[in-house]
Amino acid sequence: MDRNIVLHLDNISKRFGPLLANDAINLELAEGEVLALLGENGAGKTTLMNILFGHYVADEGSVNVFGKELPPGSPKSAIEAGVGMVHQHFTLAENLTVLENVILGTEPLFAPRQNMRKATSRLRELAEEFGLAVNPKARVKDLSVGERQRVEILKTLYRDARILIMDEPTAVLTPPEVESLFATLKKLIDRGLAVVFISHKLNEVMAISDRVCVLRGGKVVLETHTSATSGEALAEAMVGRQIPEPKRTPMDPGKPLLHFREISISGEHRKLLLDNASLSLREHEILGIAGVSGNGQTQIADLLSGLIRPDGGEMILCDVEKFSPTPYAMVRQGIGRIVEDRNGTxxxxxxxxxxxxxxxxxxxxxxxxxxxxxxxxxxxxxxxxxxxxxxxxxxxxxxxxxxxxxxxxxxxxxxxxxxKPSVILAHQPTWGLDVGASAYVHEQLLEARKRGAGILLISEDLDELLQLCDRIQVIYHGQLSAPMEADHIDLQKLGLLMSGHGSEAA
Amino acid sequence: MRLEPRDNLSLSITLGGPVLAVAAAMAICSLLIIWSGSSVTEAYAQLFKGALGSRFAISETLARTTPLILTGLAAAVAFRAKLWNIGGEGQFYMGACAATLLGTGQLDWPSYLLIPTLFIGGALAGGLILLLPTMLKTRLNVDEVVTTLLLNFIILLFVNYLLFGPWKDPMAMGWPQAEPILDEGLLPALLERTRLHAGFLIALASSVGVWALMRFTVWGYEIRAVGASPKAAGFAGIPVRRTVVRTALISGGLAGMAGVCELIGLKGYLTLDLSPGFGYTGIVVAMLAGLNPLGVIFSAFFVAVVYNGADSMSRALSVSNYIADVITATSLLAVLVSVLLTRYRIKWK
Incomplete structure (x- = not known):
């Protein structure tokens, strides 16, 4: 290693009851590099980072930052040593402004105006330098997820972090937000910061990291330069075996099962959340809805779940004469609903x-x-x-x-x-799942398709959609594009549609 | 110091927690007893002697346990569905009012018809009055904590009006009380020459009934599901509103039954001091029992011991009987802490 080592984890072990979450892990991080920490759920990534940041105390081993050992179990000294952490679930106070959130804990909140002004200008400088545009006076509750993440990053930078730990930062982001995050990360490492990037998305790891370290069952199973490895090799190291991704076999669609006929749904301030949306779903078919989240996907899912009714247009279940859309009625009509928020809903x-x-x-x-x-x-x-x-x-x-x-x-x-539902709604069915579990979900969906079910797959993951879907429609601002046959899809056109430039593309 | 969740809760921790909590509460309250200048051992000895020291003392304590079981169940059922019914006191009086309306001469029926009728009438009155805040909650999202609590005062003032006005018994020498319940409408005593009445058995049966309802029936499943997560329950097709309304009828009905029990088992006629806050104490009883319908029997008994015992303790020593309120309140706090500690363990660093 020719560059300075800024972080050194030495022989870290941590046990939770019978579970050995971290087993003698050694890890080094150099100045100006992105180290990807890869592993399935439960492989020990989060535990390791929590030890580094002082949330947990390791049973054995030590954490050295800039050559000095950190006292265990003290997030405060980790921050002081220059470690910043961006959690998967944000730790922001929603009712405070961006500025207040950033300075929270660094100085008294009700300080004289002058300090606030200084803090504002410092925040503006940082935001500009690293491409983290966000209004310091905006309240966090009004911000999008991507903006909230920028605030989290700014918060760590404001505290002079030199080592940034990001726990699955892309899990909640839309594709354009991921790109802007990556641009920011590049700027950070150009300034000599070091980044630990925790993820289980292989393509992102391949794109952004310099080195990659794979954890499995609490142990480091692979540590290598990213350029010297491949996505397949990493996937195998992660799960310890090869995971065959299920393949879609061509099938002739059967009779129609479900139609949305020019459905409109309006939200607050008469904003149209769904705008004349039409779709048809047939037997033996997976219809994909692509798009950045928040463009009306929730409304489509809620309609099929029986939670809301269309304000205009109609939803037609082909086997049923008349029905009143309630969750109970939808289940009774043979509609299987795999909802986005499996935890809460x-x-x-x-x-x-x-x-x-x-x-x-x-x-x-x-x-x-x-x-x-x-x-x-x-x-x-x-x-x-x-x-x-x-x-x-x-x-x-x-x-x-x-x-x-x-x-x-x-x-x-x-x-x-x-x-054995005839129509299946699958809304982000692999969100937050690891490779093995995702493959299982895909397999089951394809199995249902073989059986004769029609599946409406709403996803932000283009790879998933291209892999599974027979046809894809893009949703943008509540409008659904015409369906495209997945076999001859134009990726560029798809991208344009997703960002709302459909008319130019057509 | 930090909290770490415990993986699995052993039965001994689950049961031992409340017991230790009560012990801790009594230890804390002994400071107050010392402060008031009495000996702690003597005070607690007096307390337990007063509550459990003789046949009569035990019968008095069980008589007091009876309404507490019913109001405790009322709170436990409602809280399971996250329907925060603080109006047990009002529903108690509504039950007593209904029994007074039906049992003071309007129905000239034999006991085996009249007593069940009074209970049904009282349960309906208690349940229906709780429907008002419940409908406001399910239709308009009005906070039921506020409405059920405030409704207590409205009902109490209404009873006040009845007792000073239209329902005032002319034979009561000017006291504000309603006409006595017919003899056919009174519950038989369980023990001779004591005030312990058959209502105690009704309360025990209600506990078992509510436990079975929550555990074995579709309704119980729906109540627990709606309480655990209204959103997920609604998504799965469980009728959330209907379940909340049904819960309200059951909860208010139980509190109403408590009122009937006190009226036709103990007092015989409606007065304004029929309940020394049984409706409110029911909330403590339910929380002490961890909302378990069978646990309510034991927590109601404990609270009755403390209140009855404190009376005789204050007669024997210079400790005010308000110590009973302090002990139950401290117990509640201690139980809440113990619930936290049974789910999490404290790590000192």
């Missing part, structure tokens, strides 16, 4: 696996009679599903909240797909 975290698996079907005669639950049937159902869908859990009476994200999603899939 798809599952009831405080209830057991058995209870969650029955939440859409408990009123059926097989699960209840005369108002009494049939526990034996419920438990057998749960046992069968966790086996069929390979849900890893301590038992069927375990609380859902304690499962990992991947297992939660398997639970949702189990509940939805076991009912």
């Amino acid at each position: 798809g599952l009831i975290g405080d209830m057991s696996i058995t209870e969650n698996l029955a939440s859409e079907s408990y009123r059926e005669r097989r699960f209840s009679r005369f108002g009494l639950l049939r526990f034996k049937a419920l438990r057998n159902h749960a046992r069968k599903l966790i086996k069929d869908f390979d849900v890893r859990c301590p038992g069927i009476s375990a609380q859902v909240r304690k499962l990992s994200g991947g297992n939660m999603q398997k639970l949702v899939l189990a509940r939805v797909l076991s009912e």
